[in-house]
Amino acid sequence: MEENLHAPTIPSGPTSGHATNGTHTSNLTLAQLQAKKDNLEAEIRALGGVLNSHGVDMNTRLLTPDGFPRADLDVAQSILPSPKETLAATDSLTVRTTRARIIYLKNDHKALMSVIEKHIHEHFARLAEDGPEDESTINERTSTTEFQTWSQPQILTPPFAKVNSVVAASPAESAGLKASDQIRVFGYVNNANHDELKRVAECVQGNEGREVLVKVSRAISGSSRKQELTLTLTPRRDWGGRGLLGCHILPL
Numbered sequence: 624m625e626e627n628l629h630a631p632t633i634p635s636g637p638t639s640g641h642a643t644n645g646t647h648t649s650n651l652t653l654a655q656l657q658a659k660k661d662n663l664e665a666e667i668r669a670l671g672g673v674l675n676s677h678g679v680d681m682n683t684r685l686l687t688p689d690g691f692p693r694a695d696l697d698v699a700q701s702i703l704p705s706p707k708e709t710l711a712a713t714d715s716l717t718v719r720t721t722r723a724r725i726i727y728l729k730n731d732h733k734a735l736m737s738v739i740e741k742h743i744h745e746h747f748a749r750l751a752e753d754g755p756e757d758e759s760t761i762n763e764r765t766s767t768t769e770f771q772t773w774s775q776p777q778i779l780t781p782p783f784a785k786v787n788s789v790v791a792a793s794p795a796e797s798a799g800l801k802a803s804d805q806i807r808v809f810g811y812v813n814n815a816n817h818d819e820l821k822r823v824a825e826c827v828q829g830n831e832g833r834e835v836l837v838k839v840s841r842a843i844s845g846s847s848r849k850q851e852l853t854l855t856l857t858p859r860r861d862w863g864g865r866g867l868l869g870c871h872i873l874p875l
Contacts, residue, residue, distance in 0.1 A: 653739065653742045653743070653746070656735065656738060656739050656742065657739065659735060660732065660735055660736070660739065661811075662811040663728055663731055663732045663735065663811075664732065665810060665811040665826075666728055666811045666822070666825070666826070667725055667728050667729065667732070668829065669810070669811070669825060669826050669828070669829025669830055670721055670724055670725050670728070670825060670829055671725065671829065672828070672829035672830060672831065673721055673825065673828045673829045674718065674721060674722065674725075676828065676831070677718060679718055681722055681725065685718065685719065779807060779840075779851065780807045780808055780813050780814055780838070781807070781814040782805035782806055782807050782814070782839075782840055782875055783806065783807070783812075783813065783814040783817045783874065783875055784805070784806040784809070784817065784820060784823065784872050784873060784874055784875060785803065785804070785805050785806070785872070785873050785874075785875055786800055786801065786802055786803065786804040786805075786806065786839075786870055786871070786872055787802065787870075787871040787872065787873045788802050788870060788871045789801060789802055789869065789870045790864050790869040790870065792862065792863065792864075792869075793862055793864055793868065793869020793870065794856060794857055794858060794859055794862055794867065794868055794869055795856065795868045795869045795870035796869065796870075797857075798837065798854045798855060798856035798857070799852070799854045800837070800839070800854060800856065800870055801841065803841070803842065804839040804840070804841050804852075805839060805840045805841075805875070806837060806838070806839050806872070807838045807839065807840060807851075808836070808837065808838035809823050809826060809835065809837050809838075810826040810830065810835040810836065810837070811826060812826050817874070819874055820872065820874050823872065827858045827867050827868060828858075828867070830858055831858050831859060831860070831867060832857065832858070832859055833857065833858075834855050834856070834857050835855070835856050835857070835858065836853060836854070836855060836856075837853070837854045837855075837856050838851070838852070838853050838854075839851075839852050839854060840852075856868070
């Protein structure tokens with residue numbers, strides 16, 4: 624066969640420049656870089672869970688010795704919910720593209736760790752140049768930092784999806800999700816990387832039985848203001864309905 628189903632379709636080289644996963648990191652603080660690292664690691668774990676749910680890993684051969692797709696593995700099998708299930712996802716990932724995505728993310732993670740390491744070295748180099756600080760200077764700087772952290776308003780991530788409906792007694796209802804909630808964060812997924820909800824479906828599949836933090840914005844009845852909530856959602860199959868969530872999510 625001409626096509627090698629065992630080979631990833633994404634190059635294994637590092638991403639270019641100071642960019643990871645298509646996002647530049649040159650102007651990010653160390654805390655923001657750490658948050659990006661956590662998101663990458665969460666997505667890699669979720670994708671690993673997706674592969675495990677189909678009985679394969681990064682090294683499982685997808686072809687027989689004579690070059691044909693293995694009969695016991697549906698290489699092109701969808702690993703995301705169908706449009707009739709709980710998520711409004713029209714495209715599906717395959718085992719092959721999932722493994723390619725993991726390689727891509729691992730390369731991004733490696734590049735990001737290099738940037739973080741550079742930031743840490745620069746930080747300690749500045750401390751060495753400035754010399755040891757006395758206790759009063761440390762206390763003053765700490766107090767200033769705490770005041771700035773307390774006084775600065777929280778920056779909210781723009782919503783990227785809306786809960787269209789929630790089934791009674793479902794994991795979504797148990798978590799506190801309600802129809803018309805606008806989703807700002809779903810696990811490691813946000814407005815910048817949701818990819819038309821594909822990443823949400825990926826996150827759900829890869830975290831079956833595990834808690835996922837979901838940040839939503841909810842309209843307050845009789846008011847123009849909105850309530851910001853952080854919910855804990857656990858995708859599972861044994862709730863008696865279809866899908867892992869029991870809700871219908873639409874992109875904004």
